[in-house]
Amino acid sequence: xxxxxxxxxxxxxxxxxxxxxxxxxxxxxxxxxxxxxxxxxxxxxxxxxxxxxxxxxxxxxxxxxxxxxxxxxxxxxxxxxxxxxxxxxxxxxxxxxxxxxxxxxxxxxxxxxxxxxxxxxxxxxxxxxxxxxxxxxxxxxxxxxxxxxxxxxxxxxxxxxxxxxxxxxxxxxxxxxxxxxxxxxxxxxxxxxxxxxxxxxxxxxxxxxxxxxxxxxxxxxxxxxxxxxxxxxxxxxxxxxxxxxxxxxxxxxxxxxxxxxxxxxxxxxxxxxxxxxxxxxxxxxxxxxxxxxxxxxxxxxxxxxxxxxxxxxxxxxxxxxxxxxxxxxxxxxxxxxxxxxxxxxxxxxxxxxxxxxxxxxxxxxxxxxxxxxxxxxxxxxxxxxxxxxxxxxxxxxxxxxxxxxxxxxxxxxxxxxxxxxxxxxxxxxxxxxxxxxxxxxxxxxxxxxxxxxxxxxxxxxxxxxxxxxxxxxxxxxxxxxxxxxxxxxxxxxxxxxxxxxxxxxxxxxxxxxxxxxxxxxxxxxxxxxxxxxxxxxxxxxxxxxxxxxxxxxxxxxxxxxxxxxxxxxxxxxxxxxxxxxxxxxxxxxxxxxxxxxxxxxxxxxxxxxxxxxxxxxxxxxxxxxxxxxxxxxxxxxxxxxxxxxxxxxxxxxxxxxxxxxxxxxxxxxxxxxxxxxxxxxxxxxxxxxxxxxxxxxxxxxxxxxxxxxxxxxxxxxxxxxxxxxx
Numbered sequence: 001x002x003x004x005x006x007x008x009x010x011x012x013x014x015x016x017x018x019x020x021x022x023x024x025x026x027x028x029x030x031x032x033x034x035x036x037x038x039x040x041x042x043x044x045x046x047x048x049x050x051x052x053x054x055x056x057x058x059x060x061x062x063x064x065x066x067x068x069x070x071x072x073x074x075x076x077x078x079x080x081x082x083x084x085x086x087x088x089x090x091x092x093x094x095x096x097x098x099x100x101x102x103x104x105x106x107x108x109x110x111x112x113x114x115x116x117x118x119x120x121x122x123x124x125x126x127x128x129x130x131x132x133x134x135x136x137x138x139x140x141x142x143x144x145x146x147x148x149x150x151x152x153x154x155x156x157x158x159x160x161x162x163x164x165x166x167x168x169x170x171x172x173x174x175x176x177x178x179x180x181x182x183x184x185x186x187x188x189x190x191x192x193x194x195x196x197x198x199x200x201x202x203x204x205x206x207x208x209x210x211x212x213x214x215x216x217x218x219x220x221x222x223x224x225x226x227x228x229x230x231x232x233x234x235x236x237x238x239x240x241x242x243x244x245x246x247x248x249x250x251x252x253x254x255x256x257x258x259x260x261x262x263x264x265x266x267x268x269x270x271x272x273x274x275x276x277x278x279x280x281x282x283x284x285x286x287x288x289x290x291x292x293x294x295x296x297x298x299x300x301x302x303x304x305x306x307x308x309x310x311x312x313x314x315x316x317x318x319x320x321x322x323x324x325x326x327x328x329x330x331x332x333x334x335x336x337x338x339x340x341x342x343x344x345x346x347x348x349x350x351x352x353x354x355x356x357x358x359x360x361x362x363x364x365x366x367x368x369x370x371x372x373x374x375x376x377x378x379x380x381x382x383x384x385x386x387x388x389x390x391x392x393x394x395x396x397x398x399x400x401x402x403x404x405x406x407x408x409x410x411x412x413x414x415x416x417x418x419x420x421x422x423x424x425x426x427x428x429x430x431x432x433x434x435x436x437x438x439x440x441x442x443x444x445x446x447x448x449x450x451x452x453x454x455x456x457x458x459x460x461x462x463x464x465x466x467x468x469x470x471x472x473x474x475x476x477x478x479x480x481x482x483x484x485x486x487x488x489x490x491x492x493x494x495x496x497x498x499x500x501x502x503x504x505x506x507x508x509x510x511x512x513x514x515x516x517x518x519x520x521x522x523x524x525x526x527x528x529x530x531x532x533x534x535x536x537x538x539x540x541x542x543x544x545x546x547x548x549x550x551x552x553x554x555x556x557x558x559x560x561x562x563x564x565x566x567x568x569x570x571x572x573x574x575x576x577x578x579x580x581x582x583x584x585x586x587x588x589x590x591x592x593x594x595x596x597x598x599x600x601x602x603x604x605x606x607x608x609x610x611x612x613x614x615x616x617x618x619x620x621x622x623x624x625x626x627x628x629x630x631x632x633x634x635x636x637x638x639x640x641x642x643x644x645x646x647x648x649x650x651x652x653x654x655x656x657x658x659x660x661x662x663x664x665x666x667x668x669x670x671x672x673x674x675x676x677x678x679x680x681x682x683x684x685x686x687x688x689x690x691x692x693x694x695x696x697x698x699x700x701x702x703x704x705x706x707x708x709x710x711x712x713x714x715x716x717x718x719x720x721x722x723x724x725x726x
Contacts, residue, residue, distance in 0.1 A: 006033045008504065193395035194423075194447035196385035199286070201271030202501025204252040205451055207382065207493045209294060212245040218485015219310065222300075234348075238310035240301045245491065247294030251382055251451065253501060254287040265512035271503060275329045277338050278361035278714045280643025281515045285329035285338050286505050290381055296320040298348075317349040326381075333514055335387065335507055337362055353724060355700075359646065360717035379457030379491040383443065385450055394423065394445075405431050418494070419453040422446050435470035436482065437461045449498050459489040522637075522713045527627040533570040533584075534664045534687060534710065538632035542600040544573060547582045550605035551598055559612065560596040563588035569625070571618050574663040574690075577651075581608070587618040625666060625687060628710035634689040635662050638708055638715070647718060650693050650704050658695040664710060665690055687711065699725050 006014065014032040018024065023035050216222050219239050226234045255271050262274040266284050273287045302315040327341040344356045388406075392398070399409040411424040427441040437460035444454035463482050528535040536544035548570070552561050563586045564570070571593075572585035580600040587593040594612035598605045638644065639651055639662070651660055667686045687710040694703050706718035 003037060006036060193393050195391050195393055196389050197448060197450045198386060198504045199253055199450050200501035200504050201253055201255040203450060204499045205495050206250045206497040207495045209245060209247050209249060210492055212491040214243040215488040216241045220483035221485035221487055236302045236315060237300050238303050242299045244297040245294050249292045252289045254289055263513040269332055269506060269511060272332055275339055276643060279521055281520050283338055284332045284511050286332060288328050290326045292324040294322050296322055319349050321347045333510060355722040357720040358717065361715060379459060379489050382451040382455060382493060405429060416444060419444060419446055422453060436463055436465045453495040455493045457491050462486040522629055526629050528630060529627045530625055532564045534628055534631055536631040542580050547598055547600055547605060554605055555607060558596060559594050560584060560586045569622055571666040574661045577660040577662060587620050589620050591619050593618040626711050628687050629713060631664060631689060634708055634710060634713060637713055638691060644715065647706050655695050658693060661692045663690050664688060696725055701725050
């Protein structure tokens with residue numbers, strides 16, 4: 001009986017089990033479990049002892065019968081091919097028990113040679129406690145014994161020293177053999193099916209990463225990495241880059257303390273954490289921490305001298321270091337990812353370092369890659385087996401249902417030299433394979449560990465492989481968010497250490513402090529339709545309404561005013577906090593675009609600077625712009641209320657040279673900065689409020705960007721990048 005299984009049962013179920021076993025049903029849960037365990041162990045011991053005793057007796061009876069039959073044959077043959085010689089002479093001072101056993105053996109040996117009836121009777125009487133043989137019987141028995149020994153010596157050839165086995169020795173040997181075979185039977189007959197282990201607070205594994213590679217081809221693919229880390233040595237990379245990866249990592253399900261929960265009622269889920277969600281509301285979550293410490297050898301191509309064309313010249317940087325920590329929070333109530341916090345430090349072979357801190361709300365760990373980000377996260381993290389398989393019973397031959405997006409199959413259990421008995425499981429994604437590449441996983445699963453003890457991930461994403469068999473979802477990923485080029489990933493992970501935690505995480509359980517769907521979320525009543533720009537309505541700084549009105553009245557011949565009068569709109573606006581300035585980016589109905597920098601001074605708004613953008617910077621699509629909340633409302637919600645402590649800390653602890661901005665973006669065209677990369681999590685036509693900051697501190701330059709959906713007031717996330725000051 002499994003103690004852990006009993007712990008997971010309800011008290012009422014334990015009492016029913018006790019009643020069925022004839023045990024008392026009173027007492028606490030721990031007493032009921034102890035009572036069931038003691039009774040089960042006693043029952044198993046009795047059954048085992050009985051079966052072993054019966055088996056030994058049966059084998060001994062068969063052995064005795066064989067000896068009798070063999071003895072009869074011996075009388076007809078002169079030479080024996082094999083023989084078990086029973087001891088017939090006892091020590092003068094032998095203990096009574098040994099003497100009785102030897103007498104019993106003498107009786108059996110003599111019975112083969114048709115001894116006189118009185119000799120047999122004398123032996124039987126001695127075993128049943130009779131007064132003993134008469135003097136005449138003793139003399140006859142003694143004479144017969146001497147004669148028998150003499151005849152035995154004459155009839156048997158000399159065969160050297162013989163192995164002498166007594167009945168006790170035979171019984172002992174058979175007992176050992178049975179115990180060994182019983183142990184083997186337990187191994188062979190143990191339950192070959194299992195469900196994956198539930199996650200516990202305090203669970204942890206350590207793993208190594210070996211023989212792993214990432215290959216990126218195509219400048220669109222490379223630019224995502226190059227631009228997000230700029231300035232760094234990656235600025236010289238174009239068209240192709242290859243990573244050789246090795247190192248180590250760990251995964252821990254954190255055990256929260258009582259101080260990690262805000263509401264006393266949440267202590268029913270001791271071990272969980274209170275964390276703010278995308279709306280700034282307090283929710284209860286399970287915290288998982290993944291660490292990677294790896295060495296990177298980089299190779300690729302670099303630019304020609306003109307800095308425009310990519311050459312065939314090689315680019316190589318060995319011995320780079322990358323450390324990544326990812327804290328993810330899953331909601332107790334439904335296992336959805338509420339929040340992900342990622343910190344990364346990259347040091348290249350030239351000694352330049354880049355640090356990144358990103359917080360996203362949802363599953364994305366890689367800002368800017370939209371719907372493909374979860375796919376790329378798969379090889380970086382040990383698979384959560386319970387999330388993937390749930391309560392599915394796994395055994396040799398088990399496989400996914402026909403038509404599933406993920407195809408998997410369980411192979412025959414094997415004894416791995418490193419991990420012991422494990423089940424190999426193969427997994428692949430049919431949607432990707434039918435559309436633009438492949439994604440396969442080869443796992444070794446230990447039924448006692450919630451994650452694979454070995455995981456090999458292979459991914460290829462290539463937009464040029466797109467076929468007509470793509471379904472709507474996969475096609476949308478390919479067309480909208482998958483850059484041109486090819487990405488190949490192979491990462492091998494092997495678990496080197498496991499530790500089991502304490503209490504099981506109680507998923508899908510409601511809790512008293514859980515916010516309802518409508519709690520602390522703005523209603524549609526607060527949203528407003530656009531005219532030529534996002535509504536602002538601020539009375540604490542120069543409003544966007546007053547600035548645009550001043551521009552149209554004061555500078556009617558400017559390109560910006562002409563675009564607005566002709567049906568265009570302002571798709572991007574930035575206001576430096578603490579100033580009277582606005583930098584407005586416009587687009588007209590012909591997709592021409594530009595920007596104008598104005599400064600409000602009373603009723604005047606002189607132009608500080610203005611210019612036109614290159615073609616294709618923005619696309620006019622006013623009909624796709626939804627109604628939004630006002631910028632002033634979103635700014636106050638984001639910066640001036642205790643919802644997002646990290647954001648408030650950045651904007652409240654800046655230096656005098658800090659540049660802080662608030663504004664908005666309409667998502668269209670190509671992403672051209674980190675805030676737009678974050679915005680790519682939203683669909684084209686969406687409007688996001690933004691806040692950004694730039695400052696220098698401790699010989700490092702820092703940039704910070706945060707975005708919020710202007711239609712729902714849901715924060716998408718924020719990114720902070722820190723590089724060495726030039």
